[in-house]
Every structure is written in structure tokens, then in C-alpha cells.
Amino acid sequence: MAGELVSPTPALRGSARRTAALRLLRRRLIQAVPLMLGVVIINFCLIQMAPGSFLELMTAENQVSDPTTIALLRKTYGLDDPVWMQLLKYIWALLHFDFGFSYRQNMPVIQAIWIHLPATVLLMVSSIALAISIGVAAGVVASMKVRTFWDSLVSVAAMFFYAAPSFWLGIMMIVLFSVKLGWLPVGGMMKIGGNGGVLDILHHLILPTLALGLFYAAIYTRVMRSSMLEVAQLDFVRTARAKGLSRNKVTIHHVLRNALLPVVTILGVQMGTVLAGSVVIESVFSWPGVGSLLFDSVSSRNYPVVLGIMVLGSLVVIAANIAVDLIYMWLDPRIEIR
Amino acid sequence: MQRFEFLGRFARNRGAFVGACLILLVALMAAFASVFFPTDPLRIVGLPELWPGEDPEFPLGTDSLGRDILSMIVHGARATLLIGLFASAVATIIGVGVGAIAGFFGGWVDEVAMRAAELFQTIPNLIFVLTIVVILGSTLTNIVIAIGIVSWTPIARMTRAEFLSLRDREFVQACRSMGMSDFRIIVSEILPNALPPVIVLSSLVVAGAILFESAVSFLGLGDPNVASWGRLVGDGRQLIRSSWYICAIPGIAIMITVLCLNLVGDGLNDALNPKLRDR
Amino acid sequence: MSGSALPLEIVDLRTTLFTRRGEMKAVDGLSLTVAAGETVALVGESGCGKSLSALSIMRLLPDPPARIVGGQVKLNGRDIVPLPEEAMLGIRGKEIGMIFQDPLSSLNPVATVEKQIVEVLMTHTELGRGQARVRAHELLELVGMPDAARRLDAYPHQLSGGMCQRVIIAMAIACSPSVLIADEPTTALDVTVQAQVLALLKKLQADAGMAMIFITHDLGVVAETADRVVVMYAGRKVEEASVDDLFENPLHPYTVGLIGATPTPGAERAERLADIPGMVPPLNALPQGCAFAPRCPRVMDRCLTQKPALTAPAPGRLVACFAAERT
Numbered sequence: 037m038a039g040e041l042v043s044p045t046p047a048l049r050g051s052a053r054r055t056a057a058l059r060l061l062r063r064r065l066i067q068a069v070p071l072m073l074g075v076v077i078i079n080f081c082l083i084q085m086a087p088g089s090f091l092e093l094m095t096a097e098n099q100v101s102d103p104t105t106i107a108l109l110r111k112t113y114g115l116d117d118p119v120w121m122q123l124l125k126y127i128w129a130l131l132h133f134d135f136g137f138s139y140r141q142n143m144p145v146i147q148a149i150w151i152h153l154p155a156t157v158l159l160m161v162s163s164i165a166l167a168i169s170i171g172v173a174a175g176v177v178a179s180m181k182v183r184t185f186w187d188s189l190v191s192v193a194a195m196f197f198y199a200a201p202s203f204w205l206g207i208m209m210i211v212l213f214s215v216k217l218g219w220l221p222v223g224g225m226m227k228i229g230g231n232g233g234v235l236d237i238l239h240h241l242i243l244p245t246l247a248l249g250l251f252y253a254a255i256y257t258r259v260m261r262s263s264m265l266e267v268a269q270l271d272f273v274r275t276a277r278a279k280g281l282s283r284n285k286v287t288i289h290h291v292l293r294n295a296l297l298p299v300v301t302i303l304g305v306q307m308g309t310v311l312a313g314s315v316v317i318e319s320v321f322s323w324p325g326v327g328s329l330l331f332d333s334v335s336s337r338n339y340p341v342v343l344g345i346m347v348l349g350s351l352v353v354i355a356a357n358i359a360v361d362l363i364y365m366w367l368d369p370r371i372e373i374r
Numbered sequence: 375m376q377r378f379e380f381l382g383r384f385a386r387n388r389g390a391f392v393g394a395c396l397i398l399l400v401a402l403m404a405a406f407a408s409v410f411f412p413t414d415p416l417r418i419v420g421l422p423e424l425w426p427g428e429d430p431e432f433p434l435g436t437d438s439l440g441r442d443i444l445s446m447i448v449h450g451a452r453a454t455l456l457i458g459l460f461a462s463a464v465a466t467i468i469g470v471g472v473g474a475i476a477g478f479f480g481g482w483v484d485e486v487a488m489r490a491a492e493l494f495q496t497i498p499n500l501i502f503v504l505t506i507v508v509i510l511g512s513t514l515t516n517i518v519i520a521i522g523i524v525s526w527t528p529i530a531r532m533t534r535a536e537f538l539s540l541r542d543r544e545f546v547q548a549c550r551s552m553g554m555s556d557f558r559i560i561v562s563e564i565l566p567n568a569l570p571p572v573i574v575l576s577s578l579v580v581a582g583a584i585l586f587e588s589a590v591s592f593l594g595l596g597d598p599n600v601a602s603w604g605r606l607v608g609d610g611r612q613l614i615r616s617s618w619y620i621c622a623i624p625g626i627a628i629m630i631t632v633l634c635l636n637l638v639g640d641g642l643n644d645a646l647n648p649k650l651r652d653r
Numbered sequence: 654m655s656g657s658a659l660p661l662e663i664v665d666l667r668t669t670l671f672t673r674r675g676e677m678k679a680v681d682g683l684s685l686t687v688a689a690g691e692t693v694a695l696v697g698e699s700g701c702g703k704s705l706s707a708l709s710i711m712r713l714l715p716d717p718p719a720r721i722v723g724g725q726v727k728l729n730g731r732d733i734v735p736l737p738e739e740a741m742l743g744i745r746g747k748e749i750g751m752i753f754q755d756p757l758s759s760l761n762p763v764a765t766v767e768k769q770i771v772e773v774l775m776t777h778t779e780l781g782r783g784q785a786r787v788r789a790h791e792l793l794e795l796v797g798m799p800d801a802a803r804r805l806d807a808y809p810h811q812l813s814g815g816m817c818q819r820v821i822i823a824m825a826i827a828c829s830p831s832v833l834i835a836d837e838p839t840t841a842l843d844v845t846v847q848a849q850v851l852a853l854l855k856k857l858q859a860d861a862g863m864a865m866i867f868i869t870h871d872l873g874v875v876a877e878t879a880d881r882v883v884v885m886y887a888g889r890k891v892e893e894a895s896v897d898d899l900f901e902n903p904l905h906p907y908t909v910g911l912i913g914a915t916p917t918p919g920a921e922r923a924e925r926l927a928d929i930p931g932m933v934p935p936l937n938a939l940p941q942g943c944a945f946a947p948r949c950p951r952v953m954d955r956c957l958t959q960k961p962a963l964t965a966p967a968p969g970r971l972v973a974c975f976a977a978e979r980t
Contacts, residue, residue, distance in 0.1 A: 074493040086509045199633035201585055203592050204607050204625030211618040271758040277713055278753075279773045279824060280746030282738075289772070290761050305495060312500030316589045320611075330501065331593060334508045342505050349498045357496075368763055369808040 060365055064358045075350040076130055079343050080123050086339075130347065136340035140333070145344040149326060155225055156325030157352070158237075159244055159314050164303070166249035171256020171299065172292075178257070179264035180287060190257060197254035202313055206247030206320040213243060223322035244321045248313050252306065256299050263295040270294075297368055304360035308353045390641020393634035400631055404452035411445040416601060419445075423617045437606075437620050438613050446606055447627050453602040454584055454631070457518055461583035464522025466576045469529025474560050474568075476530070477537025484534070491527040499524035500589060507595055514597045521586045525579050532575055536568035574642040581635035588628050603628045658730030660831040660864035661687040661710070666724035668702075668709045670936070671717060677936035679705045679719065681888040687832070687864040692855075694879035694896070695868045696911065700933045702888040703868045707834050710866070711751055712741045729831060747777040750825030752854075754837040756817035760809040766793070766820050767805040773827045792823040797853055815846035819853070826857055833858065833865045839874060851878055872911055876900060884908050887933060887944035890963065893971040904966065904977040906949050943974070951976040 110116065117125070129135075135145035178190040197205075213220045221240050267273065268291050276286045318327030326345055333341035365371045403410075413419070422440040426433065434443040476487035506520040540546065541564060549559050588604025590596050596605055603624040610620030668680035680702045687693045695703045708714045710726050712733065725732045728748055733741065745751075753759040761769060770789040774780050780788060786805075793801035796819040809817055818838065825833060835854065839847040855878065858865050867878055875882055875896065882899045884892040884907065892905040903909045910929035931948035940946055946956040953975060961973045972978075 070489065071493055071496055074490070075497055078493075078497070082505060082509050195633060195636065196629070199581070199636060200629045201588050201592070201604070201607070201625060201632075203589060204621070204628065207607070207611060207614060207621050208618075208625070211614050211621075215615055215618070271753060271755055272761045274713065275751075275753060275759045275821065275824075276761065276772075278711060278745055278751040280742050280744070280776050281772070282742055290764075293763050294761070308496055308498040309500075312498035312502075315498075315500055315504070316593065319593055330504065334504050334593075334595060337508065339509065342508060346497060346501055346505050349501050350496050353496050353498060370762055370810050 057362055057365060060361060061358065064361055068354045068358075071354060072347075072351065073127070075347055076127055077123070079346060080126050083126075083339075083343070084119070135344035135347070138333075138338060138341050140336060140338050140341075145340045146348075148329065148341060149344055149348050152324065152326045152329045153348075153352075154325075155323060156311070156314055156318070156327060158241070159248065159317065159323060159325060160310055160356075162241055162245045163249035163252065163314070164310060166245050167252035167256055168299070168303070170249070170253035172260050172296070174253070174257040175260025175264060175295075176287070176292065178261045179268070182265060187261075190261070194254040194257045197250045198258070200251070202247050202251050203316045203320050205250065206243065206317055209243050209247060210320075223320075225324050240321075244317050244323050247320065248310070248317045251313070252310065255302065255306075259299050259302060260295060263298045264291055267291045267295045293367060297364065300360060300364045300367060304357050304364075307356040307360070308350075311349055311353060387641040387644055389637045390644070393637030393641065396630065396634045397638060400451055400634075401455060403448050404455050407449045407452050411442070411448055413445070415445040415449040416441060423613070423620075425617070426619055426623070434623055435617075435619055437610065438617070443606075443620065443623055446601060447603070447624060450601050450603045450606060450624065451627070451631075453600045454587065454604075454628070457514070457521075457587045457600075457602065458580045458584040460518045461521035461525065461587070462576050462580040464519055465525035465579050465583070466529055466572070468522060469526035470533050470565075470572060472526065473530035473533025473535075474537055474565065477534035478541055478556070478560050478564065480538075487530070487534070491530050494524060494527050497524075500586065503586065503590060504593070504595060507590065512595050512597055514600060517587060517590060517597060521583050525582060525586075529572060529575055529579065533568060533572050536571065537564055540564050540567055570646055571643075574639055574646060577635060577642065578639040581632045581639070584628065584632055584635070658727070659686050660689050660729055661866070662725075662727040662730075663706075663710070664725040664727070666706065666709060666726060667722045668705055668714065668719055669722045670719050672937075675937050678888050678939075679936060680709060682724070683885070683888075683890055684724075685883050685890070685893070687866060689831070689864055690858065690862045691881065692858065692865040692867050692879045694875040694882045695866055695885060696870065696872060696875055696882055697885040698870055698911075698933050700936075701885045703870075703885055704836055706885070707751070707836050707866065707868055710832075710834060711745055711749060712736075712738075713745070743777070746773050746824075746830075747828045748830050749832045749834060750828070750830040752818070752821055752825050752833070752835040752838045755841045756814050756821055757809055757841075759821055760817055762809055764808070765805065766807050766809070766812070769820070770824055770827060773824050777828045788827075789823075792827055793819070796820075796823045796826075796857070797849075798823070813846075814842050815850060818842060818846075818850055822850075822853065822857070826861070826863075829861055831864060833863045834868070835865060836868045837870070838867075840869070840871070847874070854878070872900075884911070887939060888936065889944065889973065890971070891945065891973045893963075895969060898967075898970060904970070904972040905945075905974045906951050906976065907945050910948075910950075949976075 133146045135149075137143075138145050138148045141148045174190045174194070178187045181187050210222055214222045220243050223240075225237060225240050264287075268287075273286060273290055276290045277283075281289070314323075314325065315327035315330055317323065318325045319331045322328065326349070330342065330345050332338070333345070418440045419442050420431065420436050420440050422436060422438050426435040426443075428435060434447065437443055437446070472487050472490070476484040502524050503517070503520040506523075507516055510516050537560075546559060546563055549563050554563070587596070587602060588607070591600075591602045591604030592608040594605075594608055596602060606624035607621050607628075610617070610624070613620055663683060663685050666680055666683045667678065670677040670679050683702075683706055685693060685695075695706060697703050705714065705719060708719075709721055712721075714720065721734055724734065726734050728744065733744060736744075760766075767786060767789050770792060771782065771785040774785040774788055775782065778785075790801060790805060793804060798804050798816060798819050804812065804816065804820075809820075812820070822838075833854075838854065839850050842850060851874065854865070854867075857863070867875070869875060879896045881893065881895050883890055884899075884905060886907050892899070892903070892908050894904075899908065900912065903912055907929070913929075929948055934940065934944060934947065940957065942958045943949070943952075943956045943961055946952045949956065955975050959975075961975050961978075963971045963973045964978055965971055966977065
């Protein structure tokens with residue numbers, strides 16, 4: 037605190053902020069390595085703990101008896117080696133995106149997951165977008181009309197959607213909007229025989245998005261409301277009012293952006309649960325994503341696919357988290373890269 | 375005296391009070407299920423697909439096989455609540471253990487523990503549970519442990535934070551200077567002080583665990599010998615065109631229970647930190 | 654200034670807090686005037702109603718619980734108390750500027766300095782964005798911001814406390830208001846920075862002929878800045894005098910106590926602590942008579958039952974104290 041003598045860091049702007057973002061990106065990528073390693077080790081432990089041999093596990097229910105295939109698998113995963121060597125070989129295989137072969141789909145596991153991934157990412161993105169828009173809007177309304185009828189209405193709705201199981205909500209919405217009213221399709225991603233037109237897909241996307249997104253919308257509403265109320269108490273809000281800005285302008289230009297920060301934080305924490313939630317929702321709506329693949333693989337005990345989904349799912353979560361970090365940095369200039 | 379104040383604050387919170395009463399009701403229902411409905415709930419007792427109110431003998435109707443839905447709900451309450459409680463207990467034990475050690479010792483121990491927490495937050499939780507269940511078998515124990523394993527991270531973070539703020543207090547330093555062992559300081563000195571907010575969080579974890587279990591059961595991957603509410607929703611799914619109430623009723627039961635647990639958790643939270651109210 | 658009207662004239666201002674524990678008269682019949690180019694200091698311990706008076710003038714009271722229940726605030730002759738909120742939007746920041754106590758927390762942490770200054774200009778003037786930017790730069794130079802061009806792009810956390818206060822001053826004077834309210838503007842700053850900010854305020858005021866209300870609990874600052882002083886206690890004005898008269902011959906025992914409690918430069922800590930015993934009474938439990946009576950060294954029987962009214966013992970002086978009347 038040397039008063040005016042302090043020579044503060046120069047303002048970050050333009051290229052300076054870009055390099056800072058790149059530095060953050062690099063640090064997060066480096067931090068991701070041990071995380072992924074942890075996921076792989078947990079995976080390996082599960083395989084080791086499983087009853088039955090590794091070979092039975094990796095060839096799943098298909099009872100592969102072709103001796104050359106079995107010999108190849110023995111070699112790839114080093115089944116005759118000590119455990120730590122097996123782990124290294126497993127990691128080595130995963131590094132080459134060799135997740136094994138899915139006999140059920142008759143293609144490598146990585147390919148089976150890859151073709152299902154876009155549908156899941158679409159569902160995740162649309163659900164998160166819905167959750168944030170509803171959550172932010174409802175939270176702002178509730179905070180501006182605090183302790184009124186509207187505030188109570190928002191709070192009660194949030195309580196309910198926070199407690200309703202998403203799969204049940206999905207089924208109830210099918211009953212109402214598909215069976216009774218006939219407005220929206222029961223499931224699937226496009227009309228049977230459809231060629232995947234954008235409107236067709238959007239039409240099929242509505243219900244799954246609502247079923248998955250409303251739970252998170254409820255969380256964001258509660259967080260946003262309390263965060264708005266908290267920020268509205270801060271000194272700079274009074275300064276903005278003293279400048280002659282109207283209450284609404286102050287809320288939108290000054291309170292909102294500061295209040296968004298906690299929402300972004302929990303968004304990052306919840307990426308994993310959003311992906312997991314889509315597994316259940318995909319099963320309800322026969323949405324052809326990774327969740328359906330997982331459900332199918334779990335039911336048919338197709339272990340290589342199950343394990344592959346766990347590893348790739350974690351990878352998606354890490355990537356999404358990095359994206360969230362960058363958004364946070366963009367929203368809050370106080371984040372400096374250590 | 376202090377305890378009375380706490381209870382008073384809790385009881386003044388109308389939502390929390392109603393929630394606590396309803397939870398008590400559900401718990402009683404679960405405890406005395408076999409008194410109210412002595413027969414096996416999975417036995418066929420009447421005509422199939424009777425709507426609620428159609429036959430006074432079955433106030434909530436019957437399912438596709440002609441089983442009494444009310445009886446199944448009451449018996450299912452036991453499975454659902456027990457799984458929720460035990461899973462939360464597993465999560466609390468892991469979380470308190472990890473959090474206490476991380477917060478007390480700090481340094482690299484803390485670093486490792488927090489990386490581990492991050493790891494378990496990265497793995498999509500339900501996918502992890504399904505993987506464990508499918509590889510190790512869908513027994514009740516496996517499901518409970520799996521849910522506990524994916525739910526401990528918030529508890530660990532909170533315990534760690536409490537320990538961090540308590541470990542340098544005078545009373546802890548006094549114990550240290552008396553030569554008390556680290557283990558005893560953690561268990562008998564710091565833990566009792568750190569526990570109240572952790573217990574509140576555990577009550578919220580029960581709600582989360584119930585939602586988890588219902589999702590696993592709904593997908594048909596629960597213990598085949600247990601008819602929890604989630605499984606009832608899953609069983610009724612095929613008949614939504616004709617008899618959607620079969621699906622709706624157990625779902626409402628889940629929702630009310632989870633809602634009440636959340637209300638109780640929030641109420642406890644408010645009662646613990648009166649300053650944070652109205653936020 | 655328009656005609657003969659004073660920039661600011663407050664007449665019998667009453668602001669009450671409506672709380673669950675009853676009504677509290679936070680500002681109880683405050684009257685004061687400030688001429689163009691004049692600085693009036695509003696002095697008292699915390700909780701005496703200084704800040705609520707300032708917020709009443711700005712009509713920025715936290716409502717609930719606070720509300721103006723009576724009196725007038727005349728800005729250049731026009732009473733602004735009955736004005737609707739929309740009309741106040743055109744007054745705040747344009748005709749009255751305000752400076753706050755904690756400069757860092759009084760700036761939006763996620764907006765640049767430029768954005769926050771431009772915002773005032775675009776609200777109250779016809780300037781386009783580009784012109785407003787140029788003007789913001791000029792304002793920063795005017796308030797003596799070192800390296801002003803570069804600071805425009807800075808965020809508050811990148812600036813020191815003194816620089817943040819300069820930014821806030823720049824925003825407050827951006828539209829050349831006729832009245833400037835400074836609410837403890839130097840309390841959160843280092844001593845050296847305090848002096849710089851005070852000098853800056855004096856200079857800006859002299860150049861523009863602004864009327865300034867300077868709120869502080871620090872009489873040392875008052876001696877340097879103010880022309881006239883109003884001492885408040887428990888929501889009421891207890892003494893008013895020119896700054897010289899006040900320090901030479903304080904009349905109210907409370908003022909005497911305050912001056913005694915003021916650290917004089919060079920004095921040892923033990924010497925200057927002629928603190929007033931006791932605390933400001935809570936507003937919902939004011940004594941029946943003079944609010945200062947329980948702490949007053951010169952208390953008389955009368956003080957316990959009757960509230961002393963303001964009297965003028967000399968031209969330009971006011972005091973509300975039975976003991977002071979007698980001497």
C-alpha cells in the first residue's frame with residue numbers, strides 16, 4: 037500500500053488478454069494429464085476387481101474363440117505380464133485410442149462411441165443453454181421482485197424441479213405433450229426415414245432438453261437469485277445509482293454480470309453430472325447418443341464400450357471445464373494467471 | 375439453551391417444519407410397511423390396470439399385473455430411504471475422512487486429496503455408478519457403495535474448510551502442547567466442532583442419493599430383489615399410453631421425499647447460519 | 654448560479670427508519686445551506702445521521718426501511734423531495750455528484766475505468782461514444798491520474814486506492830454538478846494520499862465554484878477543508894459555526910469532546926485520547942431530554958427532561974445546549 041507510488045500492472049487488453057487466455061489454456065491442459073491418468077487407473081482397477089478374466093471381460097458376451105484374436109488381445113494388454121506392466125500397456129493402448137473392439141457393433145470401441153457423441157453433445161449443449169437462460173432470467177426476476185408473489189412463484193417452481201427425477205419428468209412430459217396433446221414426438225432424434233433436417237431434429241430435441249435442463253435451471257435460478265441479491269448490496273451499485281442510472285439499468289449493466297460469476301462456477305462443477313444425466317434422458321427418449329450406447333452396452337455386458345465411455349466421458353467433462361474456465365476469465369478481469 | 379434456540383429457529387421456518395413432518399411420515403411408513411400391508415407387495419391381488427379410486431380396496435390403483443400400487447409404494451419407501459441413508463453414510467465417512475486429513479495436515483496431503491476430489495468430480499457420476507454396478511454386479515451393497523463413492527466430494531470440501539479454520543485455534547494448540555496425538559486431536563477435538571455443517575450437507579446428500587438410486591433402478595440396473603420407487607417408475611414405463619398413473623405415482627413419491635429432504639436441509643442450514651437467511 | 658437561489662438549501666429535513674423495532678428518527682430536523690464555492694463539513698461519530706443525510710439529499714435511501722418524512726431539499730431553489738424517481742435520474746450525477754468512502758469497492762470490478770466514466774457522460778450529455786471517450790480521458794487528466802491514457806483501459810483492481818478515488822471524483826464532476834457530496838472520501842486512504850485527494854477536491858471546487866458537503870468524523874480533515882462546520886449528534890444538528898470559530902471556541906460539550914478526541918499531528922497517542930465516554934445511544938432508545946446528556950460532562954437536571962433548541966449566541970453561530978446558553 038504505497039499509495040500513488042504503486043505502479044500497477046498494465047491493463048490487459050486485446051493481445052495481452054489473449055496471451056493470458058492461452059496461458060490459462062496451457063495450464064489447464066497440463067493439469068488435465070494427471071486427471072485423465074487417474075480416470076484410467078480407476079478404470080484399470082475396476083477391470084482387475086471384476087469377476088472373471090480380463091479376456092472374458094474384453095471380449096464381452098460374444099465368447100470369441102478365434103485363437104488368433106485371443107492371442108492378439110493377450111499381447112496387446114500383456115496378460116502374461118505383472119499387474120503394473122499390464123497397467124502401462126493399458127495406458128499405452130488408450131493413448132493410441134485403442135479402447136478395444138466392440139463385437140456387438142462390429143467396430144472399434146472408439147468408433148462406436150465417436151458416432152454417438154454428437155447427439156449427446158447436442159443434448160448437453162441445448163440443455164445447458166436452456167438451464168442458463170431460464171435460470172438467469174428467473175433468478176433476475178425473483179431478485180428484482182424479492183418477497184413478492186413472483187419471487188415466491190419462482191422459488192416454489194425451482195424447489196419442485198430441483199426435486200423431480202429427470203427421467204420421471206421426461207415420461208410425464210411425453211404423456212402430456214406426445215400422448216395426450218400430440219404436439220411433440222415421443223422419442224428418437226428424427227422422423228423415421230427422415231434425413232435429419234434441422235427443424236426435424238429441433239422438434240425432437242425439445243422434450244429431452246426440457247427434461248434434462250429444467251433440473252439445472254432450478255439450481256441456477258436459486259444461485260442467481262441469491263447472487264443478485266448479494267451483489268445488489270455492494271458499494272459499486274450505489275455508485276452507479278448516484279450517477280443517475282435507473283434501477284433497471286443498474287441491474288442489467290452492473291449487477292447482472294457480477295452476479296453471473298457463481299453460476300459459471302457451478303456450471304463447471306456440474307459438467308460431469310450433466311453428461312451423466314443425459315444417459316438417463318437418452319434412454320427415456322431413445323435419443324441415439326452415448327447414453328443409449330452405454331445403456332445398451334451395460335445391458336449386454338459389453339464392457340469395453342462401458343469402460344471406453346467412462347474414459348471419453350471424463351475427457352468431454354475436462355474439455356467442457358476448460359471452456360468454462362475461459363468464459364469465467366472473460367467475465368471476470370480480476371482472474372490473473374499465476 | 376443454545377440447542378433450544380437452534381430448534382426454535384428451525385421450527386419457525388415453515389417449509390423446513392412441514393418437510394421434517396412429511397419425512398417422519400415416510401419413515402414411519404417405511405418402518406411399519408409390513409404392519410400395514412402384511413402380504414408381499416409383489417403379489418397379484420386384483421384386476422390389472424385399475425385406476426386410482428376405481429376400486430376402494432386399491433386407493434392408488436393396480437399395475438399391469440394387478441399388484442396393489444399403494445402397497446408397493448409403502449414397501450418401496452423402505453428400500454428407497456435405506457439406500458439413500460446408507461449411501462449418504464458412505465459418502466459422509468469417505469468425505470469426512472478425506473477432508474479431515476486434507477485440512478488438518480495441509481501441504482502435499484491436502485494437494486493429493488483435493489486432486490482426488492477433482493478426479494471424482496470429473497468422472498460423470500452416473501456413468502461411474504453404472505460401470506461399477508455392471509462390472510461388480512447389481513447388488514444392494516454395490517449400489518450403495520457406488521453412490522457413496524460419487525457423492526463424497528462436497529462433504530470432503532466442506533470438512534476440509536472447517537478443519538482449515540479450526541486447526542490453528544487456541545484449544546487445538548493447547549491440545550498439541552499437551553502432547554495429544556494427531557489422531558486424537560482430529561477425532562475428539564476438531565471433528566465435533568466441524569460436524570454440524572457437515573451433517574446438514576449429508577442430509578442433502580441423502581436427497582441426491584435417492585435420486586441416484588431411482589435413476590439406476592429406473593434403468594433396470596438396480597438390485598432385482600428390491601422394488602424401490604425408481605424401479606416402479608421404470609416398470610410402468612411401457613404402459614404410459616393407457617395407464618400413465620402407474621408411472622406417475624412412484625415418481626411423485628420420489629419428488630415429495632426429495633423435496634422434503636431439501637427443505638429440511640435448507641432449514642437446518644438457515645438455523646445454523648441465521649445471518650445467511652434471506653439470501 | 655441561477656438568480657439568488659443557493660445551490661443547496663436544506664430545511665428541516667426529517668428521515669425516519671421504519672423497522673420492526675419501531676420508528677427511528679435518523680435525521681431529525683436538519684437545516685443547512687451551502688453557498689457556491691463553499692464547503693460545509695458535516696461532522697459526528699458514526700451513527701449520528703451524517704451518511705443518511707447525504708443519501709437523503711441524493712434520494713438514494715435504502716427503502717425500506719428509510720424514508721424522508723418531512724422537510725425540503727432545495728437544489729438551486731427547487732425542492733427535490735417531492736420529485737418523482739424519473740426526475741431524480743436527471744439530477745443524480747448531473748446536478749449533484751457524490752464521492753464515497755471506500756474507493757475500490759465503489760467501482761464495478763468487472764468494468765473498465767473508461768466504461769464507468771463514459772457511462773455518466775452518455776447518461777447526462779449529448780456526447781457520442783467517441784466524444785465521451787475523449788472527455789473521459791480529459792477528466793482523468795483533470796483529476797491528476799498519472800498516465801491517464803493507459804488507465805482508461807484498466808480495471809479497478811489494477812489501480813491503487815488513491816487512483817480509484819480519483820476515478821470516482823472524475824465521475825462525480827464529469828457533468829459539472831453544482832453540488833458535490835463527499836462522504837468520508839479520504840477515510841479509507843493512506844495519510845499521504847489523503848492529503849493529495851483533499852488538495853484535489855479543494856482545487857476542483859475552487860475552479861468550478863461547486864458547493865460541497867464534506868462528511869467526516871475526522872476534525873483534522875475539517876480544519877483543512879471546510880469553511881463552515883455542522884456538528885450532528887443522534888440525527889440532530891447540535892452546533893454550527895465557521896471553522897475558525899469552532900476550533901477557537903467550541904460551544905457544545907460534544908464538539909469540545911470531538912476536538913479533544915482529534916489526533917493532533919505529533920501528539921502522542923496517550924495524550925490525545927481525551928475520548929468522549931460512552932457511545933452514541935441507539936436511535937430507538939433516545940433519552941427524553943438532550944440526546945447527549947448521558948455522556949455530557951456539564952449535564953444539568955434540565956437536560957434530562959427537555960430537548961435544547963438551537964439558539965444563536967453570536968452572529969453566524971448556532972448551538973443546541975442549555976449549558977452553552979448560560980456561558
